[in-house]
Amino acid sequence: MTTTETSTTDTVTPEQVVLLDEDGQAVGTADKAGVHHADTPLHLAFSCYLFDGDGNVLVTRRALHKRTFPGVWTNSCCGHPAPGEPLEDAVRRRVEQELGTTVTGLRLVLPRFRYRAEQEGVVENEMCPVFVGSAEGAVTPDPDEVEDARWEPWPAFRAGVLDGTRTVSVWCREQVAQLPADPASAAAADVDDLPPAARAARTP
Incomplete structure (x- = not known):
């Protein structure tokens, strides 16, 4: 999760996450690089499970240098939408x-999923809708993000x-328990069950 954007003046703009209140309303933004700590504020995220044509799920191991849950096996992909960015995008x-x-x-399957988890003093605290989909083409993981995939x-x-x-991961375990059998x-x-933020x- 190290992607940055470059402006026309060649200055680096830090990635932002959307902060939420307990009702899922946006209440501000924060730099993603610094949002996770011992008292991480509630923010918007997503998880995705990718399947192939044979019913296999892509499982990934998080890169060993990641700030949150390094080296942990989890679902196919996780992330945070930028302010104003539709979740699907x-x-x-x-x-x-x-x-x-x-x-x-x-497609969206768990619009209301929420969790809080801690590892080595770093907390994840997210409203995290869950999506499923199919992978189109070969999977070539970015080693800065993914240690292994299978x-x-x-x-x-x-x-x-x-x-x-x-x-x-904690969130993957809780998601699998809530996901349908297939x-x-x-x-x-x-989509009306998504957090208001x-x-x-969403694109009209």
Whole structure:
């Protein structure tokens, strides 16, 4: 998550995340590089699970130098929308940046997912809608973001997460418990159930 933008004056603009109140309304922004600490404010994020044509899910291991949960196995891709950026656009952007592939059939499945987790004094605190989709083309992970990636049969992965024999991130474990048994074929959820800040940023 090291992407930056360059202005016409060649100055670097830090990436921003959207801060939220308890109702999911946007209350400000913060630099992503400094938002995660021991008292991380609630902010908007997303998670995505990518599937192939055989029903396998792409599972990734977070880069070892990441500030939050380094080296932890988790879902295919996570990220934060920029202020005013529709969630769907943010998912596609991060999948391409982190995994070198594109998404087809992207749809929302858990619009209200929220979690808080801590590792080594660094806290994640997010309203984090969950999406599923299909990977179009080869996966070529960015080593700055992803230490390793592999395709795993969804039923076996799900069973291992649910019975505790498959170690994954806190958010992935909680998401898998809430996802339908076959998320690759699940119907899209109602976008009206998204946090207000995410609904406000949707493309008309």
